[in-house]
Amino acid sequence: MSDQQQHWTKTELQIYILMLCANADSNVTEExxxxxxxxxxxxxxxxMYEEFKGDTEEESLEKIQDNLVMHEYSHKELTQLRKEMFEVFFSDKKFSMMENTLDKILDNILY
Structure with a gap:
């Protein structure tokens, strides 16, 4: 993790969040x-993949929170992001307890 806070675009933040979702069960699949x-x-x-690989889950959540405050998201944008998060969670046809826990944490951060 770099000491200097990165200021990401909305797209970069979206990709980073989706990577965290993919890694929630500690098993990132090709799908x-x-x-x-x-x-x-x-x-x-x-x-964003290179950034994500070097971060712990705690660092990832902190970076997401720090970058979320820099952007104003509409309700529609947040709804779309949540939809994409669930696409990643359910891409393996399962919703594990770890994925559910991460979903609740991200829900608290997003709203």
């Missing part, structure tokens, strides 16, 4: 990665 890649361009995906 999850492909789904996330389909939401952005290769450069943005690669940048």
């Amino acid at each position: 999850e990665l492909e789904l996330i890649k389909s939401k952005t361009d290769k450069k943005t995906f690669d940048k």
